[in-house]
Amino acid sequence: MPPHWGNKSSSQPAKPAELSQWWKQLKDPTLNLLIEEAVAGNLDVASAKAKIREARASYREQKGALLPSLEGTASATRTRTAASDTSSEATVYSQYQAGFDASWELDLFGGNKRAAEAAKYGVDAAEEELRDTMLTLVGDVASYYVQAREYQTLRDLARRTAVSQRTTAALTQAEYKAGSATGVDTAKADALASSTEADIPTYEISYATAVHRLSVLLGKPPAALEERLKTGGPIPNPRIAVSTGIPADILNSRPDVRLAERQLAQYTAKIGQAEANRYPSISLTGDIASSATSISDLGKKSTIGWSFGPSLTVPIFQGGQLKAAVDVAKAQGDQYYVAYQSAVLSAMEDVENAVVSLTQERLKHGKLSSSAISYRRATDLSRTLNQAGVTDFLDVLDAERSLYSAEEALIESQASIATDYVALNKALGGGWEGEVDTSEPAVVDTDSGPHLTAAR
Structure with missing residues (x-):
């Protein structure tokens, strides 16, 4: 990892990024509430929670393979023997049998341990996937909220400008009738007002699209937020500088990087699992059985038999399948190693791009602000x-x-600053850090137990 971001080095140590609840720096209570609701109701988050439960259950399943297994058996048979030619009569008797079977694989070469290890890394990966999903969710909610406020502001600007231009067109029409203006003046004044009015539906469409997307991100119907957001509000304005730390920080702060690392660990463990399958396996097996002609005699006058001993399984010839399975696992490990490297580079790229975008957009906004002030003065003059x-x-x-275009560009630049601020915090790994309950399933089926067939 490089020692610093970009081409600038400093003798001062880099200040660590402050990512905890970064969206609250925007000072927008509505946005804060929307993010909390999104974390609680988003469907992608619910799906990621289910994946964690699945991974944890798989881990418990693999851990169970390290322990002995015990099974109970019972049987009852009714038997009739045929009569013989030497005058013995046919006999009918019952036979009852009960017993226990036990087995335990010693796992000398660690195949089951490696499988359990891979499953544990799978749990870690599922948890990182949930964190990555919530990071993306928080960034998306903030970005679409900024868009909604941007289009509201642009719509309001177009309405105010259109009213002013209509007033100018009416005055021009009056001057035309008085002979102090030409027909060209009145036509152009009317055209300018109509052109501005035509922007209003465009902004209404973009605003509605952003609000509908926000509602779906919260796990609600598309029109659920229209009433809450219709009163409008300012575009979030980040005023503080964002500390970026050093590039190595993203190895710990970015959940997608941690996810890639856990997946690499998982598939590295699977190599050991596949390798262990090439060696002999030893199991201890035993059983005890009791048989009698009456159920009451099973524990007293029964015939009791037992057996106990080790069993050895040696793979002698599998047509190269076991060696090929190891090669498959190694190739998969290589893929996840490259994927981990790619995740790190992509994360660094995201940060570098976001830093440049935010820095340059702030400079652009300053120039546009000066431009709008000058155009406003030029219009009055x-x-x-x-x-x-x-x-x-x-x-x-x-x-x-020109004034309308300058004010429009200024609003868009202000929204771009907020969007770049969101992108930078997202690139640095800022997401939801609170506790998330993953134990509660989304669907609780009360009729999933065994169903006994009723006698007819």
Whole structure:
């Protein structure tokens, strides 16, 4: 890992990234509530919780293979012997039998231990997948919330500008009737107002799309948030600088990197499992059985037999299957090793891109702010000069068009800063850090037990 981000080195130690609940730095209570609701109700999170329960159950299953197994058996038979030619009569008798069978694989070469180890790493991987899902979820909720506020602000700007331009068009029409304006002036004034009004439906569509996506991320119907967000609100404005730490921090902070590492560990353990299958296995087996012609005699006058001893299984010839299984496991391990490297590089790329985007967007926003102020002053001056008869009315329309474009770009830049802030915290690994209950299943079936067939 490189010692620092980008091409800038510093003699001062890098400050660790502050990722705990980073979205609260935006000072938006509505966003905070939406993220909490999303973590509780998102369907991808629910699916990731189920994967954790599955992985934990698989781990318990593999651990059970390390312990002895014991089974109980019971049987009852009714037998009739045929009569012989030497006058013996046919006989009918019952035979009852009960017993226990036990076995235990000694696992001398560690195949079962490696399988349990792989299953344990599978649990770790499932937990990291849940954290990665929640990191993505928090980032998506914040990003779509920013989009919703951005399109609301752009829509409101278009409405205000359209009203102002309609007023200008009406004044131009009055001046045209008075002979102080031309038909060209009135046509262009009307066209400019209509063009701005045409932007309003576009922003309404984009706003509705963002709100619908937000609702689905919360596990709710698409229109569930329309009433809560319709009053509008400011675009989140991150004011503090984001500390990025050093590149090596992402090995611990990024759940997708930790997930890739756990998967590599899991498939490394599977190599040992496949290797152990090439060697002999030794098991201790035993059984005890009791038989009698009456159930009451099973414990008293029964015939009791038992057996106990080791058994050895030696793979002699499998047509190269066991060696091929080891090669398959090694090739899979290589794939996950490369996937781990790729995850680390992708994480570094995400951070580098987010840092550049946020830094440059802040510079851009400063220039756009100055541009909007200048265009606003130019518009006011153009109107004053036009009323004094010094400039042409087309200068007023051009100034109003430029002012609208500048304010539009300023709003978009403000939203981009918030989006880049979200992307940077997400790239650094900032997600949900609170406790998540994974024990409760999404579906509780009360009728999943055994069903006895009723006699007819």
